[in-house]
Amino acid sequence: MKPLPRIPDLPTEFQATIEWLLRVEDYVLAKSLLERVLAYGPQNNPALMDYQAMVLYHGKFYQEAQEVAERTLRVLPGNANASYNLARCQNASGRPDLAERSMKAVLKANPQWPSAIIDMAVYVCSQGRFEEAYEMLLQVQNALPAGHSELDIVRFNLGWHLIRKGKFKEGMDCLRIGRKLRIWGAYSNNLKKPVLEKHTNVQGKRILIVGEGGAGDEIINARFAQVLKSRGAVPMMVSNQKLEGLLSGARDLAVVSSGKESANIEFDYWVPAMDMPQILELDLHEIPSGAYLQAPSTLMSKWRNIIPAGGKLKVGLRWQGNPLYERDLYRSVPFTEFGVFLENPDIEFYSLQRDSGVEEIIPGSPVKDLSSELKTWEDAAAAISCLDLVISSCTSIAHLAAALGKKTWVYTPINHYYIWASPGEKSAWYPDVTLFRQKTFKEWSDCTNQMKPLLEALSLRSKSENLEVKI
Structure with a gap:
């Protein structure tokens, strides 16, 4: 998290408390506390508004952050810093097209601002203009002096592009910088034993x-x-x-x-x-690519009662991941996108959605909601093991299904995760995964239209095999 701006009108201790709450991910309390304090201050103070927008942004309240950032810019029309923060909020709200427009105004006034160029590369990449984004990052990398604080961000972002271009080892070396930037979210500097290095003899260790x-x-x-x-x-x-x-x-x-x-x-x-x-x-x-996980045998009888063997083709659906993930709006697929699938009477559909997203299931839908039974990750693994196919957005359920060796189809966003960066519909990471790549930002119909005939063919094959067994 980038440091928040210091606001003279707010007590230093209060600002430190807000930052601490954001670090420990108590976003709701940070938002509530800030709103209570700001209620006592001037309502059109641009510095306070900008601060509020950034707290909401770091607290994952992206749409609200965008609305506050828009108000800030109306008070400070043409202000580069306000435009920069608005662009960040727009991108996090799933609108890289608007973010690009806002950032163009920033770069017009400050054409060599490294942070603005780096962020612009992200917005461009999110819309599928990969080479343009890559050239922007190279431009910044070549312009910055050695030791500049922004170089790590540039190199980290270049990692994805290098993998996309077939330079896997070089790309992974860049992605490793994510730890220094505190992107990966779990750190172990307090462990007293040494870190494993390259070329270490691990025999018996x-x-x-x-x-x-x-x-x-x-x-x-x-x-x-x-x-x-x-x-x-x-x-x-x-x-x-x-x-x-x-x-x-x-x-x-x-x-x-x-x-x-x-x-x-x-x-x-x-x-x-x-x-x-x-x-x-x-x-x-x-990279090891075969199945390497298995569901607990103790749960299989429970799930075989819920998803019986035989009969129709059984397909699990997952359309949304953790909404606190900053790129969730980019990877999530509306439940309504599955509408063309659900008309097939030869397929049984099961929802693998739990917590957020379940509410999208349309009343009367033939999709069976499993959320009340998906109490643990082990339950999810056992449920998936009873299915014939999993269709998922780019979530942890897609990785779980693939690691179990289950046939998995993934709705893959344009600005996809690094393990999907290599081109093509197949992945070296999972032999049982087929990638259906988004072609236009915010549009998933191309992926669905590709899946539909393949799904129909699978259901016909399943029906034929069951008929042969009965005969």
């Missing part, structure tokens, strides 16, 4: 993989236990996303526990999960 990022990231990186095991190590892992129960079924992981218990584990080296390909010096084709 206990290696602790420390989970980072979101739940999907921990699922993605649990696979690297296989590589450590093949080199003679004893792989272990701590989860910071409460996935220890699920990951206990991961291939070649000897011990899995929560991050809070890491101090009680005996190990020789630890390694940040997002660094695994780089530390192990793996190229894209060397």
